[in-house]
Amino acid sequence: MGLQLYNTLTRQKEHFKPLHPPYVGMYVCGPTVYGDPHLGHARAAVTFDVLFRYLQYLGYRVRYVRNITDVGHLEGDADEGEDKILKKARLEKVEPIEIAQRYTALYHKAMDALGVLRPSIEPTATGHIAQQIAMIQRILERGYAYEVNGSVYLDVEAYRKAYPYGILSGRSVEELIAGSRDLEGQSEKRNPWDFALWKRAEPSHLMQWDSPWGRGYPGWHIECSAMSIHYLGVPFDIHGGGLDLIFPHHEAEITQAQACYGEEACHQARYWVHNNLVTIEGQKMSKSLGNFITVEEIFTGTHPQLSRGYPPMALRFLILQAHYRSTLDFSESALLAAYRGYLRLMTAYRRLMEVRPHVYSSFPVKAWREKVFAALDDDLNTAAALALFFEQTEDILKLRRQELFLTQEDLDSLQKTWKEVLLDILGLQPDAHVKWQQWERAIQLLLNLRREARSNKNYALADLLRDELDRIGVKVLDFPDETLWEMHP
Numbered sequence: 318m319g320l321q322l323y324n325t326l327t328r329q330k331e332h333f334k335p336l337h338p339p340y341v342g343m344y345v346c347g348p349t350v351y352g353d354p355h356l357g358h359a360r361a362a363v364t365f366d367v368l369f370r371y372l373q374y375l376g377y378r379v380r381y382v383r384n385i386t387d388v389g390h391l392e393g394d395a396d397e398g399e400d401k402i403l404k405k406a407r408l409e410k411v412e413p414i415e416i417a418q419r420y421t422a423l424y425h426k427a428m429d430a431l432g433v434l435r436p437s438i439e440p441t442a443t444g445h446i447a448q449q450i451a452m453i454q455r456i457l458e459r460g461y462a463y464e465v466n467g468s469v470y471l472d473v474e475a476y477r478k479a480y481p482y483g484i485l486s487g488r489s490v491e492e493l494i495a496g497s498r499d500l501e502g503q504s505e506k507r508n509p510w511d512f513a514l515w516k517r518a519e520p521s522h523l524m525q526w527d528s529p530w531g532r533g534y535p536g537w538h539i540e541c542s543a544m545s546i547h548y549l550g551v552p553f554d555i556h557g558g559g560l561d562l563i564f565p566h567h568e569a570e571i572t573q574a575q576a577c578y579g580e581e582a583c584h585q586a587r588y589w590v591h592n593n594l595v596t597i598e599g600q601k602m603s604k605s606l607g608n609f610i611t612v613e614e615i616f617t618g619t620h621p622q623l624s625r626g627y628p629p630m631a632l633r634f635l636i637l638q639a640h641y642r643s644t645l646d647f648s649e650s651a652l653l654a655a656y657r658g659y660l661r662l663m664t665a666y667r668r669l670m671e672v673r674p675h676v677y678s679s680f681p682v683k684a685w686r687e688k689v690f691a692a693l694d695d696d697l698n699t700a701a702a703l704a705l706f707f708e709q710t711e712d713i714l715k716l717r718r719q720e721l722f723l724t725q726e727d728l729d730s731l732q733k734t735w736k737e738v739l740l741d742i743l744g745l746q747p748d749a750h751v752k753w754q755q756w757e758r759a760i761q762l763l764l765n766l767r768r769e770a771r772s773n774k775n776y777a778l779a780d781l782l783r784d785e786l787d788r789i790g791v792k793v794l795d796f797p798d799e800t801l802w803e804m805h806p
């Protein structure tokens with residue numbers, strides 16, 4: 318079988334075959350660092366974190382590059398409006414680099430909390446101006462760009478005479494013509510659908526660099542082409558990002574790569590992988606609708622639509638419970654259900670580690686393990702994989718209670734699958750929300766006191782302890798021979 322990924326470029330699932338095994342090069346568009354990390358950031362980061370972890374689990378040596386956009390991303394996502402970072406810096410009366418570094422740090426903090434591994438390389442756009450200028454120069458030399466008044470634009474008309482344009486998004490130039498607005502300041506373009514590779518900067522512009530065309534700054538799209546190709550070569554294996562980046566950003570990247578390197582660039586990357594977006598109770602998430610939720614607001618419960626805070630693993634679990642190509646609809650009830658599901662699996666995990674082996678097995682383990690990996694291989698279907706774990710939680714309680722049995726070999730295999738998939742590949746942390754060992758000892762202590770009270774026929778105290786434990790999220794399960802416990806939200 319092996320891993321299959323849905324390739325946006327070919328619109329089908331394809332077997333994943335790296336260009337230079339065992340090496341895999343993966344580039345994912347990182348954040349534009351001008352605001353707090355939000356649900357959209359979390360979903361993209363967790364999606365590609367799972368892909369990064371799974372590729373490594375499969376034995377590949379992965380170089381994962383995820384950039385920081387700290388210049389050139391304009392408000393309109395195209396060539397219009399103010400630079401997002403400059404605007405924030407102007408509003409807050411600080412240097413652009415202060416904005417970039419503050420929000421880079423907040424992004425790291427939020428993603429670390431979510432258990433997202435850091436990429437192998439995290440290049441900044443401002444740190445790679447030379448590579449961007451070199452790429453633009455080569456595109457100019459090959460005749461697919463033109464310079465006007467110190468700005469350089471990609472010449473879409475010249476490009477499409479040599480290469481098909483719109484191949485990733487499926488947009489035709491006719492659609493682009495219909496959708497293009499000829500805004501003021503864009504009149505220097507030959508065609509409104511040409512896009513900026515380099516923009517001239519006025520002397521007052523706070524971020525500018527020397528270039529062969531005078532002082533200026535790069536366009537957003539060229540940054541990602543230049544940084545990905547610099548670290549991964551061209552073509553490389555996987556280019557990822559959110560669905561909203563397909564056009565214009567990723568279409569522009571492919572255009573630039575082929576304008577620069579010709580046919581050999583081969584669409585810049587072999588597999589273009591896109592995660593779907595987050596909606597909030599069925600609506601698009603946006604600042605103007607007031608339903609914009611940051612990751613920090615979920616952790617602290619400070620958003621007006623939330624009644625309480627949730628641990629990072631509840632959010633990670635919510636993201637994993639949807640297939641990455643489906644929309645993820647966020648609501649507090651969905652988050653609470655995810656938290657409940659996370660605790661249920663972590664309780665089962667803890668119990669499974671306490672199971673003792675037997676001389677025979679009550680049920681087969683190998684077939685189940687194969688189903689779990691088949692789900693992951695099927696375009697990273699984390700939702701289907703988690704469903705298979707849920708199916709086992711009842712049996713694990715029975716294993717722990719010695720009502721079902723596994724041989725040492727089967728038990729080892731089952732424990733290994735739970736650990737490898739839930740912890741190593743899906744990145745769930747069983748002890749992320751509490752210090753488990755301290756917590757367990759404290760609960761055991763209370764349960765011992767309760768047993769003591771019951772043996773002294775002090776049932777009022779025993780019941781009080783049970784109810785108080787329930788209030789802090791610990792459910793007590795009495796069996797004739799012993800007492801177990803589990804957590805609820």
Ligand SMILES: [Zn+2]
Binds near residue numbers: 566
């Ligand atoms: Zn990008």
